[in-house]
Amino acid sequence: MEKTIEDPPTSAILLDHCHFSQVIFNSVEKFYIPGGDVTCHYTFTQHFIPRRKDWIGIFRCSLNETIQLFITPDTGSIWHQVGWKTTREYYTFMWVTLPIDLNNKSAKQQEVQFKAYYLPKDDEYYQFCYVDQDGVVRGASIPFQFRPENEEDILVVTTQGEVEEIEQHNKELCKENQELKDSCVSLQKQNSDMQAELQKKQEELETLQSINKKLELKVKEQKDYWETELLQLKEQNQKMSSENEKMGIRVDQLQAQLSTQEKEMEKLVQGDQDKTEQLEQLKKENDHLFLSLTEQRKDQKKLEQTVEQMKHNETTAMKKQQELMDENFDLSKRLSENKMMYNALQREKERLEGENDVSKKVLPPACSPSRNALSANQMIFVITPGSNSRCRPFV
DSSP, X not given: OOOOSSOOOOOOOOGGGOOTBSEEEESOOSEEOTTSOEEEEXXXXXXXXXXXXXXXXXXXXXXXXXXXXXXXXXXXXXXXXOSOOSGGGEEEEEXXXXXXXXXXXXXXXXXXEEOGGGSOOSOOXXXXXXEOTTSOEEXXXXXXXXXXXXXXXXXXXXXXXXXXXXXXXXXXXXXXHHHHHHHHHHHHHHHHHHHHHHHHHHHHHHHHHHHHHHHHHHHHXXXXXXXXXXXXXXHHHHHHHHHHXXXXXXXXXXXXXXXXXXXXXXXXXXXXTTHHHHHHHHHHHHXXXXXXXXXXXXXXXXXXXXXXXXXXXXXXXXXXXXXXXXXXXXXXXXXXXXXXXXXXXXXXXXXXXXHHXXXXXXXXXXXXXXXXXXXXXXXXXXXXXXXXXXXXXXX
């Protein structure tokens, strides 16, 4: 038994467990002339994939063994196995060359050349066998000999019963192969339909994702706009509250100043009539203070309108953005407190106007100009923001 460089992978697997029809040997001669190179032609079947350590060996057949014939369902080619039991019994071998592209039809047709030096020198029967890297036989050729042309050919035959059995088996295999082909076509069609459906679903998914991103961006922009607007309204409200507080302090100061001046006028009015001009001036200042208070009330009304608008925006924002509810609720509560404070101031104003009318009736005539300077329509109130709001009349 000849060996070259590296021994091929073999196994002790019995041939009954091998798949001989996966590689088909073509153009195998009945005999080859000794001393010449031998080219072995073979074809891969549709579902067979060769591997790097696959090899083709020449095995010796024994004439004393029973010859077995098999017909492959794909090509109808006949292969024979005689004499040897495992892949360890090869005479010589050659490594298989892997094709670059198995999908190419020409790649299925392969060949390997055995050099004359390694071939047998006797006239025994031999056969080609394709063995994969696991040591399992995937295909076998008909037997052949190494002898001169003038020798008589040896014909291998079988009984009629065996041939009929083989033909019946071949028909069954052909039928099974056709069923597999039909099933394969059906599966390919199903796969194509599923691929088309998958592509359609993928496109729909991409469209929905794009729409979702646009909606998310729009919602984010709207949310940012609302937050910015609410922040501006808060800042405006704080500014108005600060100005109102400053105005209240200024009114307190003016009320204290006016009270002091009134006391001085009561002392001076009896002794000096010229102080009337000073009283007129104080009246003008009081008118100016009243105008300031009127402007302040207008500003308060504008603030109320702004708060009403904020409440409207709050109602809209509650539907679209739950997170703004607490802040707008606080703002509404603050507005209600301001309204209550405003109503309390109105009632206090009416009360003080009544007291002022009574006071004018009981004052002596000489003091009348002083009291007329503070008419019912010119009462000054101090507005202090906050939960502990108070109102103080200017006396």
